[in-house]
Amino acid sequence: MPATATSTLLSAGPVLFAPDVTSDGSAVFFAADVARSTVFAFELPAEERAVDGAEVNVDRLGAKVAALLGVEGEDAVIRGMTVHPTSHAVYLSIARGRGAEAGAVIVRVGTDGELSVVELDELPATSFELDDAPDADDERMDHWLDGTEPTSQSREINGVTLTVAQVPVQRSTITGLAWVDGTLFVAGLSNEEFSSRLRRIAYPFDGSATETSVEIFHVDHGKYETQSPIRALTAFDGGSSILATYTCTPVVQFSLDQLRGDGLVRGRTVAELGPMNQPFSIVSYDRDGEEFLLVSNTRHPLLKIPAASIASQDALTLALSDPDSSKGVPRESLDHPGVTWMANLDRGSIVVVQVDGGDVHLRTLRADVL
């Protein structure tokens, strides 16, 4: 439910700026608090417009963020990245510290390369919680009598002492945020079910969300159909289409129109990325008047996919063992190893977190090298 937030983030997760700023220049910064299954929306004051062509490049970003936050390198981990729509400053979501000191911090990196801590608690904020709170009567009604259960406790109910096990409280973990057609999309993964609900949440938060079950049609045989939670997604083709990556590695297209209706949506698998690899981040950009999509991966190289080829790509239907099989849309492996997080500075340049030489670095990749 929406609420005026008391907003210290408990845990770091994906972050996203809404692309449009208000007339006074303030911007909306969404931050997923994974531990609370909650998306916070902070109103940030206006920032100075970036000069044309400004880039963000920071060597040894990992060491610098750790130093800023007063921890050694392994205790500052990037969990999300987005770009301010006006200033082009990069906002990083950082899991800081360990044990009792563990927490979430947002670090701002300006186009001048300067790092600073964003003081979120001072900003106006609202929030949207994804999971329903447990029923108030759960404990009374749902007493489980498992002597075998580790969570069992003795409790007196109606004069009788019972061994009661509490049901662990479910949590939806947020894996990706995207802004599509004026709406916030939240992709997540339950710690319990292997479900593929994708939530569309109107902003300003009014408590309403639309959940869509997105079923996909898989590659290889045209024989199997399956469901999997979406990890990350981005809009393309002027906002009419969505390209999503799934927990079981396929890259799938579906149209925004499909999501407007009720019932199951079957997306088209347009590429598969192979074993021992997970898609990490996905963005769209323009080069020479043509739109492309970039997918970063945990093991595979950065992949570039022409957006135009997706529309004409038939759903993959043939077995890999079939000589006529296709691995989907034409894709090109780019020679930018170690790219993890990505976000658009603008339509022609992408800021990336790149692992290189034992640290991570913030680098701007312009369309002409993509």
Place this chain on the structure above:
Amino acid sequence: MLAIVPAGALALGQSLVATAGSWERSGDTARFTPRFAAVPGTEYVVVGRVDDAGAGWRELGHIRVPEAGLVPSAVVETIDPGIDTVPANLLRFSVTFSSAMEEGSAAGRIQLFDETGTSMPGTLLEMPPELWDRGRRRLTALLEPGRIKRGLQPHVQAGAPLREGSTVTVVVDPEIRDASGARLQAGASRTYLVGAPIRSRVDPALWEVRWPSTDQNSLVVRFDRPLDSTLVRRYVRAVDGDGLRAPGATSLDRNALLWEFTPDVTLVDLRLWVDTRLEDLAGNSVRRVFDRDLSRVADDGIDTSEIILTR
């Protein structure tokens, strides 16, 4: 100009970034209050330079924040599934700890080993975020779903994570930290036999249901296969004729095969409510199979959110 940084940051040299915080000066004393609490066991360095961009930082002193004296107290209470034989297409393990744990410390610290004791890399989904419950006591580890799902490239190229007829051992590393930052008292492991895969929908029509009678007070359900015990707790429920939860006591055996409900009061219209999101150990739900073979009619999904069994 003074700054404080963790010792490791000195490697940044000229591009050193000072730790966030505020300085107060009083006479010859400068007091630094860090923006975030100092981390126990970390060495910090006070550095200074004349306020000139060209000048290098000079080390003025070292401060070690004492270890917090953390005492390991958390243990692994259970590793699920509770049953000893799991299907070859098992979707998830879960580990329940005795106290709240630190989020983020489990990555790579739950591993699978085969019958020869060899590690099985790439069999668990190794991607953040970690899948904890709200209390951060129960961690879910998914087997790589792309390798389980037939027809997908990871399955075709690397094969299923588990092999029928073999064993698999889940090993929990004691270096996983609890919410105070202390490691576990001890690691834990559990070995399972790997049985045949299960590739059909969970069908409540196949359950053996014994309703309360003059002979027995309780409602007893024997499932047709072991189910996911957490989802049974959430999605199987005794209800009254109005669909409201019937007061009573419920139990589930460790194998998640036998469910029993003893009502507090006798209800003539007792019913069994099942949410179709209920899953078995292989991720097959009442609604759909985990990976659907389009040529099998029996694999067709059902489009209903709940099933209610009546006497």
